[in-house]
Amino acid sequence: MFVLAPVAQWRSAVCRLRVKTCPAATGRRARATTWSAAPGTFTARPQPACRAASRPPRTAGFLHLQAADASAATEVDDRIPVSILTGFLGSGKSTLLNRILSAEHGKRFAVIENEFGEVGIDDDLVRKHALLAGGDELFEMNNGCICCTVRTDLIRILTNLLQHEGRFDGILIETTGMANPAPVVQTFLMHEDIAARFRLDGIITVVDAKHVEQHLDESDGVAKETVEQIAFADRLLLNKTDLVDAGYLRHVQGRLRALNATAPILPCTHADVPLDRLIDMHAFDLERITERDPTFLAMEATTEAAAQGGHDHEQHGEHGHGDEEHHHHEHDRTDSAHDSTITSVGITEPGELDVDRLNQWLSALLEERGADIYRMKGILNIRGTDRRFVFQGVHMMFESMPLEPWGDQPRINKLVFIGRDLDREKLTHSFRMCLADAMAPADAEPMTVGAQPADE
Ligand SMILES: Nc1nc2c(ncn2[C@@H]2O[C@H](COP(=O)(O)OP(=O)(O)OP(=O)(O)O)[C@@H](O)[C@H]2O)c(=O)[nH]1
Incomplete structure (x- = not known):
């Protein structure tokens, strides 16, 4: 489900926030399952305030500005800042999002959330945190992959948000864990109306310190998306450091550095990073992206045409959204073929x-x-x-x-x-069979979910 989650109210910078205990935060994460987690509380550290948003005159020279020196952009650019939160499935994007929404900034954010999966869960969880933070708006969008039809939805939502300009100070976009950030980035660079009113503040990639290496070493689309997400980052949040030892963490840092030579790597647990390292940072660097991929802007012409005039599935490959949500695309220009398995x-x-x-x-x-x-x-x-x-x-x-x-x-x-x-x-x-009223046959086998061989 694609959700525009609440426009959260950020309050003054020094209050303390109380939230429900996350079992992992208290060391109660378990490999096996227990359902005895009792509610409790912990107190989050107060977060430093972000720099105040500057309000210089509007400019229409969007593409030039995106590529321009970041400090110059702060002086002349009053477009609405947009942060992209990306990272592989389960890396901690929603944890980061909820941390931002619950923090004390005196700013309001519109949140656009794109979930991969047939049943939307994140909107429930984000809504909970946003209500904690005093948010009051929720808009829903289509389920799907942000690089295809949902991209049109993204443009529609952004355009609608412009009707409410002044009600928020910035936009946070959480991509699905299977998304290549390229098409989202391109939307902000080359869709003329969008680019004139919004500026990319930066791409924040959350990395799961325990599992990222496994994903990088897979031989298929999983590795490809993981690499893209890391390579695009202006900030790398190396999350879940509580799950690995110091030596392995250094090793993982080395692997990230090999894929992205410049983005600061911020080790953290539960995405606990000072928010002034993440928000209003003017870190988006088009030059770095085009150095890595000189065709990045050229490929936009194709994908932008698709977003504005319909998506050419013949040209771009297949979509197999059948009974199961097969996620199969061959976006050759963006090299973002997702893994159909x-x-x-x-x-x-x-x-x-x-x-x-x-x-x-x-x-x-x-x-x-x-x-x-x-x-x-x-x-x-x-x-x-x-x-x-x-x-x-x-x-x-x-x-x-x-x-x-x-x-x-x-x-x-x-x-x-x-x-x-x-x-x-x-x-x-x-x-x-887990339902309390389910009738289990007297001679039932021990419960199993049955692994399905890959070649079936
Ligand atoms: N141990 C540990 N668990 C964490 C940390 N950060 C997040 N988690 C847990 O990791 C799980 C996934 O976190 P999410 O924030 O939902 O991850 P996500 O990237 O939004 O996941 P999807 O978008 O649904 O794929 C949750 O159970 C979190 O509580 C961390 O630093 N350490």
């Missing part, structure tokens, strides 16, 4: 879940398919509690925590799995 399976199911069955199911799932499941997340209706539960998984890492009570909302379980060779039927069937 990466699919998303969404489950939306009413009913209360039995916590023991659920634990057993998730343990089996991680054991059998953990290597192939890049991401899973969901909102669950657990019998015996009035609260919604969120669960999040990244490969073998898993965490869960209670959210606010359901209140008047329908108590529906929503889950999404993104991974390689997922078997929709087995996943859905085995999940249904």
